[in-house]
Amino acid sequence: MPRLAGFPPISLPHAHTLILGSMPGAASLAAGQYYAHPRNGFWPIVCAVLGLDAALPYAERARLFAERGYALWDVLGACRREGSLDADIEPESMEVNDFAAFFAAHPGIGRVFLNGTAAATLFGRHVAPGLDERIVWLRLPSTSPANASWSYAAKLAAWQEIAR
Template structure:
């Protein structure tokens, strides 16, 4: 069951002038070692039904550079490359009300967290959580952690790959994201 930010379910929330958006299922295998979390897919991703579908989002080019695949290959092949690299991908939020794509527009009173207890039970080898930006970290710490008794995995915030966060060059973001590579393989 998803952790809730408020003591009400999505079904009993008051009607909103903006529609509720919902995340995708996790991309994860039981042997995953690393979990990368976003906050909530943007409008381009929701329309495409794919994580990080905005053409200027740096996520797939960064993952391609780290894992050695072509960022232009079909989405299903890119997700297979993540899985083969021991990387799981998900969002902190199951759903929320947000006009547009900006994380800053998320109505915090409407946020419902994803079921991380279930994910960690299905993927017991995850030993590090990486946040794709500050909003993902904030959503996880506020809405997920209170429901995860005994959670003690190391967590690291990485610079957001969103085109809205243009304060760092691609090369600077890639350099920071190299940290993911140290945890992604199963021990021998």
């Protein structure tokens, strides 16, 4: 099974909000972009909430997202997994990103939003126990097309929380 490595965070030092996934899927890894799967709702939803143009090229969307004070990363920096499903991650292969260094470099972050249950579970298990108590975290519904029990409208309504 291949060892997969994630991406560096999209962030600027003035970030106030961190959004975390679990680990990039196959389409994202192939494209070298967060949430590159064409049916993943992340960019359409986040752009709608933040008033960004989702049709902009990836680099421009990422830049504007970061300029607004948002950071994007994953709980895992590496793992072994066949395909894209979080359920297929080999638990013994998980390498958690260095959150102590990340939060030290981004002292203004006060909120963390987790994109789905897997990200929230991993964060709760591996990061939250050492988290500064002033940082609040909340699980949001996954924007993945695998989360078909939530409509786009319901996901969009839940994700409004990131702009509050």
